[in-house]
Amino acid sequence: MLSTVLLEAANIGNAYGVAALGAGVAAAGGGIGIGLIGSGAVQSIARQPDAIGDIRSNMILAAALVEGAAFFAMVIGLLVIFLK
């Protein structure tokens, strides 16, 4: 309610607000995903320190793939903005 009022007041339009919200949620989702990957990686390193090289490269690879999913939402947001 409040956000709608604010948005109308600023005359931006609902679409932008929702797009920004979507991007924010996507960032949160990406953050949680990469955080889980990081925590799993750190725990694995604690269990077996001599596999640190393998774990590090796998962690970065998985983080890049998860970020791809998060970027989907960013692209949808962009579509919302540009498809007026």
Place this chain on the structure above:
Amino acid sequence: MTVNQNRKITVNQMLKPIFLTLLFNLFLGISFSFGENEGKKEGEEKFNAGETIMEHVTDNHSWHILGHTSLPLPVIIYSDKGVECFSSSKFEEGRLAVQGNYNYGLIKGHIRVIGADIKIDEAATAKIWDFSITKNVASLFIGITVMLMIFLSVAKSYRKNAGKAPSGLQSWIEPLILFVRDDIAKPSIGEKHYRRFMPYLLTIFFFIWVNNLLGLIPIFPGGVNLTGNIAITLTLAVLTFIITTLNGNKHYWRHIFAMPGVPLWVLPLITLIEIMGVFLKPFVLMIRLFANIMAGHIIILSFISLIFIFGDMAKWIGYSVSPLSVGFSIFMGTLELLVAFLQAYVFTLLSAIYFGAAVEEHHHPPQHHDTEQQAII
């Protein structure tokens, strides 16, 4: 040969100055290109961050270098009336600029056919095809030139140094080529078939990486957001898709259309999902690369724009924000260096995995009961 070897500087010695120069250029160049807005008085237009960022990230018909200098690039238009070519310096936004086969004007960065009253003639606009050498195309040529220079010279030094240890540029590039072969191609595709796909994998790996790096350099001839352009990534993803489809063997298609080992009532659903997957995987490749690189550019540009947004409020706020902004930009720039390599690696790795899935041989599951009976007999 020995004279050259005495004059060579080691890689480690070169890294620090290069890195510092890149960083210095990073914030200096970007600041300069925004600098045209600084000396403005009250009443002149405020710094519009969104517009500036979009101008840097999207395509242009002329290449804006520093301040008010722009490099005009040729405009090539193909229509049903023939091919036309002229300089983009004739264009000015929103004005009837060129009267060739049609009346061309630049509306919002796109070339349209317009009437005398700056109204877009939709029917005629649909007939023209814009094949201009835009900023992105010029940067593409530059990136390709860099790639050809590097790799053709490396190939030549292989011919010269036949049988000897690598030296110079060769010793930079060789570990990368071996990395692509041994860590990306061989594990994903397998020993038998990987040689077929090596040229393509090597080319896209270095293409994406070189162009990502070129995009991070803020001044001419770099600084163009090439791989963050959806047309480029679309082409790369389509190429991967075509190569995967052309190389798919019987088992690949069988796994898509009639996955073995699945109960019959769930098979239509699986087939539908698999068919969607065939198109979705290259699409995701495209989106991943495009979004990563574009987002990186936008973030760095946003941090720099913060300085000018605050500067518009009051000069001193702008100055005080600048160290913070520059610090964040340097951090993001370093992250973008990692992302440049990482996105090239991920794209190439996923392409290799798709190729591997396409040419995978059929593995018979081990038949336990047969061997037992034979043992008894």
Place this chain on the structure above:
Amino acid sequence: MDLVKPEIGLMFWMILSFGIVLFLLTKFAWKPITKALNERDASIQDALDTAKRTKDEMVALKSDNEKLLVQARAERDLMLKEARDTKDAIIAEAKTKAAAEANKMIKTAREAINSEKNAAIAELKNQVAILSVDIAEKILRHELANDDKQKALMTNLMKDVNLN
């Protein structure tokens, strides 16, 4: 839609340029480079194989050498034994020869002594005879110094002859 709509012109140039780059690099860069890398791999593998083979040959050679050495030692011992035997034989032979020589010399000496002895005895016999005659002469002279002793002797002698 600007940002997410692909431009046809850009796609055309991209396909063209990427195709050219792919073709050029495959023909002039990746082929020679992979060939050179494979050759280097093969030569390294070759060198490793040769090294291993040489090592094996060295080991075989060493064992051969050891065998030869053992054989040589046996032969040497045999030769030494033969030499020793020969030495003993020669010494024994020399001894027998010397003994024979000695015997011969002794015999010769003994014969010489014998003949000397005989000669000495003959000489002695002569001397004894001469001495006896001398003594007899002296005795006769002494006995027959006066005429009475000569007449006594003659009467004795005539008695003996008449009795015969």
